[in-house]
Amino acid sequence: MxxxxxxxxxxxxxxxxxxxxxxxxxxxxxxxxxxxxxxxxxxxxxxxxxxxxxxxxxxxxxxxxxxxxxxxxxxxxxxxxxxxxxxxxxxxxxxxxxxxxxxxxxxxxxxxxxxxxxxxxxxxxxxxxxxxxxxxxxxxxxxxxxxxxxxxxxxxxxxxxxxxxxxxxxxxxxxxxxxxxxxxxxxxxxxxxxxxxxxxxxxxxxxxxxxxxxxxxxxxxxxGERRARAALKTLPKGVYHFAEEQDDGAIYKVTIEIKDDEFVIDLRDNPKQSGSKNSSREGVEISAQLAFKAVTDTQAPGNGGFFRPLRVITKPGTIFHVEEPGALGYYSEVEIRLFDLLLRCLAPHLPGLVPAGNFASICGTVVGGPHPDHGRHYTIVEPQLGGWGAQQGRDGNSAIFSGFHGDTFNCPAEVAEARYGLTVDQMALNPESGGEGEWRGGKGIEVHYRVRADNNFLSVGYTRSRIPPWGVAGGLDGTPNYVEVLRPGKATEHYSFGTDIPLNTDDVVRIVTGNGGGFGDPKQRSRAAIENDLKNGYLTAERAAEIYGHVSGKEGTSA
Structure with missing residues (x-):
C-alpha cells in the first residue's frame, strides 16, 4: 500500500x-x-x-x-x-x-x-x-x-x-x-x-x-458544494409562487425562496394524502434535488455536497409527505408532477431555461396473466415514451422518456413478444394533432398490445391525462396521455388509472402518450418545417390548413 x-x-x-x-x-x-x-x-x-x-x-x-x-x-x-x-x-x-x-x-x-x-x-x-x-x-x-x-x-x-x-x-x-x-x-x-x-x-x-x-x-x-453555491449566486433572488391544477381537480402549490446562500422549497400547503398517489418525504427531496440541479449547475457532480444549500419544507400527512400506513404504489406520478411544478414556478424568472410542457408521466403499464405457450404466469411492466416540449430554436424530442425518468429505454417489440404473452401489433409515433408552434412539440407514441390468451389483466397509472402539456409564447398545448381497451365487437374503454382490468384473447391495449407543447406563434413556422412535417406524417393537410392557413412565406428549416 x-x-x-x-x-x-x-x-x-x-x-x-x-x-x-x-x-x-x-x-x-x-x-x-x-x-x-x-x-x-x-x-x-x-x-x-x-x-x-x-x-x-x-x-x-x-x-x-x-x-x-x-x-x-x-x-x-x-x-x-x-x-x-x-x-x-x-x-x-x-x-x-x-x-x-x-x-x-x-x-x-x-x-x-x-x-x-x-x-x-x-x-x-x-x-x-x-x-x-x-x-x-x-x-x-x-x-x-x-x-x-x-x-x-x-x-x-x-x-x-x-x-x-x-x-x-x-x-x-x-x-x-x-x-x-x-x-x-x-x-x-x-x-x-x-x-x-x-x-x-x-x-x-x-x-x-x-x-x-x-x-x-x-x-x-x-x-460539489462550491459549484452549487457559485451557481446559486447567479439566480434571481426572491420569493416565487406557483399553483397547478391536476387531472383530478386537486391543486398542487409551491413556494420557492432563493437567497444568497439557500434555496428553499415550501410544500406545506398541499392536499392531504390520498389513495396510492402519495410520496414519501425523501422522495419529494429527490424531485427537489433534480429541479435544483437543473436550474443551477448541470455539469457539477451531483453528490451530497452539491445539495447542501437546498432545504425542503413539507407537512406530514400530505401527498408530499405521506404518513404510515399510506399507500405509495403510484408515488412516481406525484414526484413527476412536483418536478414540473418546480420548473414552471421558476420558468418566468429564468427565461429560456424551461421548454414547453412535455408528456411528463411515467405512464406505468402492467399487463399479465397465463402465458399462452406454457401457462406460466407472466407480467410485463412498462413505462412509456412520450413527446417533449419545444423551446426557442428547436422542436421538441419525440418518443423518449421524461427527464425525471432519465436514461432509460422502451422494451423492444421483439423482446416483448418473446418473453410475454402478447403480440405487438403497432409501435408508432402519436398521429394526433397538438403542440404546433413556430417550433412544434415532440410526438408521443401509439402502441397496440394484442392479448393472446384469456384471463389476462391490465393495470395503468397515467397523469397528464386531462390537462395536456402546456404551450409557451403562443405555441399550442400538446395532447394528453391515455389508454384504451379495444374488445372485438364492443365499445372502446378509456382509462388513465385502472387496476386489474380484465383482458381476453384478441383484446387490444392501445397506449397513447402525449405530444409536447409548442413554442411560439404557429404562423411563424417556416415553410420548410411545415413541408417536412407533412412529408413525415407529423401533420395532416387538414390540420396544416386549420393552423397555418396558407403556408408561411418564412424560409429556412426547423431544428
Missing amino acids: SDTTYDPVTLDIIQNALEAVADEMFAAQRKTSMSAIIYEVLDLGTGICDGKGEIASSGAGIPAFVGVLDKAVKGILAKHPIETIKPGDMFASNDPYWGGVTHLNDMILALPVFSEGRIIAWTANIAHWNDVGGMVPGSMSSDATSIFQEGVRIPAVKLFDAGVANQAVFDILYINSRLPDYLRGDLWAGIAGVRIGERRILELVEKYGTDTFEAALDDFMEL
Missing part, C-alpha cells in the same frame, strides 16, 4: 474512478438480471456513498433512483447502530417508511465497505421488481389505500450477516412473489452489482491508501 497522498491529481483520479466503479456496478446488474424492465428498460440505479451515507458517485440509470440510495443508507444507519455492522453484511430495503423511499416494487441493496476496521463507503443499487405480492399482480394498484395492500415489506434488514445469507429473508421474498424465478434472478443480479463495487473500491484503497481514499470523497463533496 502506498504512502498517504493528498495531491489534487490523485484525488481527481480516485473521484473519476468511483464514477467508473458505479458504471461497472450498473453493467453487471443489467447483464445478469432476469426481467426485461431491468436489462432492457434499465429501470435501476447504482451509486456509491461515503461512510456516512452521503451520495458520492452515481452510475447510469434513473436519476430519481440514484437519489434514493443515500437516503436508504442513512435509513439503514439510523436503524442499525454502527457497532453492529460488520464486514460481509449486506442490507435490503424496499419499505418507504424504513429507508425504501419509493414503493415496494423497488428493492434497494446496500453493502458497507470496510478498511482498517471502519466503514469507508457503501455500494448500493435499486431496481424495479415485477411482482412483490400485494392485492394485484404487479403489486401496483390505484385502488390501494394502505401499504399493506401493496406487497411484502422489507424494512432495512440484513440480507447477509458477516457474509452468511439470512435465508429467512430470501424465503420471505420468494414466497410472496407471483414470479419467484424472476425475483430470484433479479435479486442475485443486484447482489453481484454491490459486491463488484466493493471489490473495485478495495482495489483503489489498496493502491492509494484508506486516508487518501476518504480524503478524495471529502474533497469531492466540497467541490
Whole structure:
C-alpha cells in the first residue's frame, strides 16, 4: 500500500474512478438480471456513498433512483447502530417508511465497505421488481389505500450477516412473489452489482491508501458544494409562487425562496394524502434535488455536497409527505408532477431555461396473466415514451422518456413478444394533432398490445391525462396521455388509472402518450418545417390548413 497522498491529481483520479466503479456496478446488474424492465428498460440505479451515507458517485440509470440510495443508507444507519455492522453484511430495503423511499416494487441493496476496521463507503443499487405480492399482480394498484395492500415489506434488514445469507429473508421474498424465478434472478443480479463495487473500491484503497481514499470523497463533496453555491449566486433572488391544477381537480402549490446562500422549497400547503398517489418525504427531496440541479449547475457532480444549500419544507400527512400506513404504489406520478411544478414556478424568472410542457408521466403499464405457450404466469411492466416540449430554436424530442425518468429505454417489440404473452401489433409515433408552434412539440407514441390468451389483466397509472402539456409564447398545448381497451365487437374503454382490468384473447391495449407543447406563434413556422412535417406524417393537410392557413412565406428549416 502506498504512502498517504493528498495531491489534487490523485484525488481527481480516485473521484473519476468511483464514477467508473458505479458504471461497472450498473453493467453487471443489467447483464445478469432476469426481467426485461431491468436489462432492457434499465429501470435501476447504482451509486456509491461515503461512510456516512452521503451520495458520492452515481452510475447510469434513473436519476430519481440514484437519489434514493443515500437516503436508504442513512435509513439503514439510523436503524442499525454502527457497532453492529460488520464486514460481509449486506442490507435490503424496499419499505418507504424504513429507508425504501419509493414503493415496494423497488428493492434497494446496500453493502458497507470496510478498511482498517471502519466503514469507508457503501455500494448500493435499486431496481424495479415485477411482482412483490400485494392485492394485484404487479403489486401496483390505484385502488390501494394502505401499504399493506401493496406487497411484502422489507424494512432495512440484513440480507447477509458477516457474509452468511439470512435465508429467512430470501424465503420471505420468494414466497410472496407471483414470479419467484424472476425475483430470484433479479435479486442475485443486484447482489453481484454491490459486491463488484466493493471489490473495485478495495482495489483503489489498496493502491492509494484508506486516508487518501476518504480524503478524495471529502474533497469531492466540497467541490460539489462550491459549484452549487457559485451557481446559486447567479439566480434571481426572491420569493416565487406557483399553483397547478391536476387531472383530478386537486391543486398542487409551491413556494420557492432563493437567497444568497439557500434555496428553499415550501410544500406545506398541499392536499392531504390520498389513495396510492402519495410520496414519501425523501422522495419529494429527490424531485427537489433534480429541479435544483437543473436550474443551477448541470455539469457539477451531483453528490451530497452539491445539495447542501437546498432545504425542503413539507407537512406530514400530505401527498408530499405521506404518513404510515399510506399507500405509495403510484408515488412516481406525484414526484413527476412536483418536478414540473418546480420548473414552471421558476420558468418566468429564468427565461429560456424551461421548454414547453412535455408528456411528463411515467405512464406505468402492467399487463399479465397465463402465458399462452406454457401457462406460466407472466407480467410485463412498462413505462412509456412520450413527446417533449419545444423551446426557442428547436422542436421538441419525440418518443423518449421524461427527464425525471432519465436514461432509460422502451422494451423492444421483439423482446416483448418473446418473453410475454402478447403480440405487438403497432409501435408508432402519436398521429394526433397538438403542440404546433413556430417550433412544434415532440410526438408521443401509439402502441397496440394484442392479448393472446384469456384471463389476462391490465393495470395503468397515467397523469397528464386531462390537462395536456402546456404551450409557451403562443405555441399550442400538446395532447394528453391515455389508454384504451379495444374488445372485438364492443365499445372502446378509456382509462388513465385502472387496476386489474380484465383482458381476453384478441383484446387490444392501445397506449397513447402525449405530444409536447409548442413554442411560439404557429404562423411563424417556416415553410420548410411545415413541408417536412407533412412529408413525415407529423401533420395532416387538414390540420396544416386549420393552423397555418396558407403556408408561411418564412424560409429556412426547423431544428
